[in-house]
Amino acid sequence: MSFQHLGLCAPLLRAIEAQGHTTPTPIQEKAIARVLEGTDVLAGAKTGTGKTAAFALPILQQLDQEKTRTRLPRALILTPTRELAAQVENDFKAYGRFLTLRTAVIFGGVNINPQIRQFQKGVDILVATPGRLLDHVGRKTLDLSQIACLVLDEADRMLDMGFIHDIRKVIKCLPAKRQNMLFSATYSREIRELANGLLKNPVHIEVSPGNTAPRAIDQEVYQVSQDGKRDLLSGLIRDGSWHQTLVFTRTKHRANKLTKQLLSDGIAAAAIHGNKSQAARTKALADFKNGTVQTLVATDIAARGLDIKHLPHVVNFDLPHVAEDYIHRIGRTGRAGEKGEALSLVSSDEQGLLVNIQRLLKQQLPVRQIPVTEIQKTSQPAAPAGPVSKPVKPGHAPQKNRAKSAPSRPDKNRRPQNTGWLPTGLKPKRQAAAWSAV
Numbered sequence: 001m002s003f004q005h006l007g008l009c010a011p012l013l014r015a016i017e018a019q020g021h022t023t024p025t026p027i028q029e030k031a032i033a034r035v036l037e038g039t040d041v042l043a044g045a046k047t048g049t050g051k052t053a054a055f056a057l058p059i060l061q062q063l064d065q066e067k068t069r070t071r072l073p074r075a076l077i078l079t080p081t082r083e084l085a086a087q088v089e090n091d092f093k094a095y096g097r098f099l100t101l102r103t104a105v106i107f108g109g110v111n112i113n114p115q116i117r118q119f120q121k122g123v124d125i126l127v128a129t130p131g132r133l134l135d136h137v138g139r140k141t142l143d144l145s146q147i148a149c150l151v152l153d154e155a156d157r158m159l160d161m162g163f164i165h166d167i168r169k170v171i172k173c174l175p176a177k178r179q180n181m182l183f184s185a186t187y188s189r190e191i192r193e194l195a196n197g198l199l200k201n202p203v204h205i206e207v208s209p210g211n212t213a214p215r216a217i218d219q220e221v222y223q224v225s226q227d228g229k230r231d232l233l234s235g236l237i238r239d240g241s242w243h244q245t246l247v248f249t250r251t252k253h254r255a256n257k258l259t260k261q262l263l264s265d266g267i268a269a270a271a272i273h274g275n276k277s278q279a280a281r282t283k284a285l286a287d288f289k290n291g292t293v294q295t296l297v298a299t300d301i302a303a304r305g306l307d308i309k310h311l312p313h314v315v316n317f318d319l320p321h322v323a324e325d326y327i328h329r330i331g332r333t334g335r336a337g338e339k340g341e342a343l344s345l346v347s348s349d350e351q352g353l354l355v356n357i358q359r360l361l362k363q364q365l366p367v368r369q370i371p372v373t374e375i376q377k378t379s380q381p382a383a384p385a386g387p388v389s390k391p392v393k394p395g396h397a398p399q400k401n402r403a404k405s406a407p408s409r410p411d412k413n414r415r416p417q418n419t420g421w422l423p424t425g426l427k428p429k430r431q432a433a434a435w436s437a438v
Contacts, residue, residue: 030207052087079127082109106129156185245313246311318350
């Protein structure tokens, strides 16, 4: 089936062709016609399947065909993260480039005044994160009384991030008569409860199980110590000439630390996480997309919402605590049927997390051998042959060797000749204390 058979208007077909798309994905093929009918939709599709176009294209057509126009927004798309909101807005603008509809995006972390001025000029389609949207509603700078279509995108992620109360507050601000759509990668009990309270006689669409990874992604594992991860990653990027790599860490601190280490290794890197300002996050992502930054180190804030064309490599520097997050992470590569590679660096203390991931995937991930050069980098130098003596605490004399008589203590004003027993590598003050014990 082609897009021409889905009932889309000529301007949208021109935009789709300009984007280089020729054949709709399964979620687009099943959802577009039903959305155009005006029915509520409950759709499940894993990441990278083109679900944004599945609701963006019919919404654009519906709003364009309405005869009555208003300065107030008529379609509202709620997303869990700023990055996803910005990506959805870009998709709406790309598909609506030959229409006269106005699109805006609002999220926190940036000045609110430009957003207010944009509302004053008029908006047809509003993409927002829940917090900043409620901020505008509380300030009475935004009127949601004309919303005819509501979309909850990545609904499971919004619930994971604790947005359920904000979502309910937003729904109370909307007209009772409207079309509702809920898109989610997984169907938890909480998602079904939300759908039951939001959707009216919805059409259920599920094109693929949520807990599966795209087949186009090659998934492999490196068994490596925590101390060896940094050298292994640097070697893979450098020796493999990886020009674009997305790396996931478990915490913001580890993201910052790893970024500094990669920079010291001569690899252009940047970090993106919740403690970064929105300007810094936007710049890091833009630099990564245009090739200025070779490696983007991120927390799970980037596990959804980053749509980077032709991204070849995703690396799990740390495995996620939640197995489902693994699928969303590696879903940043292998999008729209393209090939991708996902590598996981797994230490001994992460074996339980790996077992959970493999149980979710219902498959064993192949284990790669660490390159010899990286083994040499991460291995410790061999200790010199000979008897090993116990380290001596500062302020204590060494134990006497029962086989030999202990050497006489030299004059305190002279450095002793036999100092092999003294500890090395101490801080200056402790080293001086050790010498004073001679």
